[in-house]
Amino acid sequence: MARTKDFNEEEVLNKALAIFWQKGYNGTSMQDLVEGLGISRSSMYDTYTDKYTLFVKSLERYRQQTAAEMLQMIKHAASPKAIIKEIFQTVIHESLFDKMPRGCFMVNTCVETAPHDEVVAKIVQDNIKDYEAAFYEAIKKGQALGEISNRNDARALARSIINTINGIRVAARSGADKTVYDDIVKVALSALD
Amino acid sequence: MARTKDFNEEEVLNKALAIFWQKGYNGTSMQDLVEGLGISRSSMYDTYTDKYTLFVKSLERYRQQTAAEMLQMIKHAASPKAIIKEIFQTVIHESLFDKMPRGCFMVNTCVETAPHDEVVAKIVQDNIKDYEAAFYEAIKKGQALGEISNRNDARALARSIINTINGIRVAARSGADKTVYDDIVKVALSALD
DNA sequence: AAATTTCTGGAACGAAAGTTCCGAAAAGAG
DNA sequence: CTCTTTTCGGAACTTTCGTTCCAGAAATTT
Numbered sequence: 001m002a003r004t005k006d007f008n009e010e011e012v013l014n015k016a017l018a019i020f021w022q023k024g025y026n027g028t029s030m031q032d033l034v035e036g037l038g039i040s041r042s043s044m045y046d047t048y049t050d051k052y053t054l055f056v057k058s059l060e061r062y063r064q065q066t067a068a069e070m071l072q073m074i075k076h077a078a079s080p081k082a083i084i085k086e087i088f089q090t091v092i093h094e095s096l097f098d099k100m101p102r103g104c105f106m107v108n109t110c111v112e113t114a115p116h117d118e119v120v121a122k123i124v125q126d127n128i129k130d131y132e133a134a135f136y137e138a139i140k141k142g143q144a145l146g147e148i149s150n151r152n153d154a155r156a157l158a159r160s161i162i163n164t165i166n167g168i169r170v171a172a173r174s175g176a177d178k179t180v181y182d183d184i185v186k187v188a189l190s191a192l193d
Numbered sequence: 194m195a196r197t198k199d200f201n202e203e204e205v206l207n208k209a210l211a212i213f214w215q216k217g218y219n220g221t222s223m224q225d226l227v228e229g230l231g232i233s234r235s236s237m238y239d240t241y242t243d244k245y246t247l248f249v250k251s252l253e254r255y256r257q258q259t260a261a262e263m264l265q266m267i268k269h270a271a272s273p274k275a276i277i278k279e280i281f282q283t284v285i286h287e288s289l290f291d292k293m294p295r296g297c298f299m300v301n302t303c304v305e306t307a308p309h310d311e312v313v314a315k316i317v318q319d320n321i322k323d324y325e326a327a328f329y330e331a332i333k334k335g336q337a338l339g340e341i342s343n344r345n346d347a348r349a350l351a352r353s354i355i356n357t358i359n360g361i362r363v364a365a366r367s368g369a370d371k372t373v374y375d376d377i378v379k380v381a382l383s384a385l386d
Numbered sequence: 387a388a389a390t391t392t393c394t395g396g397a398a399c400g401a402a403a404g405t406t407c408c409g410a411a412a413a414g415a416g
Numbered sequence: 417c418t419c420t421t422t423t424c425g426g427a428a429c430t431t432t433c434g435t436t437c438c439a440g441a442a443a444t445t446t
């Protein structure tokens with residue numbers, strides 16, 4: 001019966017995500033979004049309700065994208081240890097070669113917004129759970145294969161790895177250098193031997 | 194020749210620090226500060242210039258307080274390994290028993306503000322340097338004493354420990370539970386054996 | 387091709403942001 | 417005790433915030 005949207009809803013959501021990711025929730029104004037999204041104020045409100053809703057949608061989108069990618073990497077891995085190593089390398093690479101040090105949107109949001117918002121806290125916690133489950137499976141498999149030591153149990157190692165990654169993502173926000181990341185990963189990997 | 198301040202400047206600065214710590218820079222309004230500090234708007238501006246300056250002063254105060262405490266703990270330690278263990282326990286305890294999950298003011302600020310402000314970024318980086326230096330000395334001493342393994346070099350271990358602590362401080366912001374912290378610390382400590 | 391629906395851009399809104407200003411009160415110095 | 421300096425509280429200012437509204441343009445359906 002009527003006209004269709006002039007813009008791709010998901011595409012624009014990705015742009016919003018990028019802005020929130022870089023500047024945080026409180027650091028992003030609707031004006032920033034209007035200028036960054038390339039659509040008008042009213043289209044924004046019509047499509048995404050309000051700032052808060054747009055933020056939550058951005059966060060969920062981020063989660064779905066990155067978690068999907070991660071699960072993919074881990075499930076189809078012949079060698080869990082190699083995959084863990086590769087994930088660390090990916091994190092380092094992203095931390096070093098982003099023009100703006102964006103870190104991890106989940107970590108940024110966990111620090112900025114989670115303590116003051118239950119909905120956001122839930123998303124962050126669920127995200128961590130997913131990662132923990134994925135790493136847990138990978139490590140168990142690695143231990144069964146004998147390429148990961150049994151010195152620490154799989155759950156503890158999974159949590160430790162996630163913690164290491166989160167720490168790196170914090171360091172990325174203040175622009176640490178490669179030697180720091182390499183040292184951290186070196187020690188983290190040595191816990192698997 | 195004249196009147197003295199009705200309030201203790203450092204005491205009020207501590208209150209400002211507490212507010213910024215909990216709510217972040219962008220999440221804190223001047224109204225919040227007026228209500229929380231117990232002094233008037235004009236006294237605030239007279240004494241601390243403006244919001245940004247007050248924030249930086251709060252951050253520097255935090256740094257000076259916590260870094261001093263940490264250096265104290267490490268220098269006067271007979272057993273570096275025991276001190277590192279104790280520091281982890283302190284971090285866990287703070288993460289669990291804060292009414293509001295404040296995490297670490299430095300980590301929070303690193304994530305929220307450091308990417309957009311050179312002055313703040315410098316403080317955060319300097320802070321990390323101090324911690325790294327302290328842990329480095331402690332670990333070297335521990336390795337000389339034979340209570341810490343030489344498998345990884347002292348600098349890598351120091352960086353790894355800081356990273357672990359930062360990660361825990363992130364987790365604290367979304368309210369992780371004790372078993373998670375314990376697992377993380379268990380693995381971190383096993384890297385010293 | 388006309389009718390109808392929905393998007394679009396920009397103006398406009400009230401509320402809250404950070405900051406400044408000023409008269410009055412308070413407390414040292416002489 | 418008086419003078420002078422500085423603090424104090426609150427009103428007031430400008431800007432920016434998030435949000436709403438409206439008239440006109442655009443596109444699909446009949």
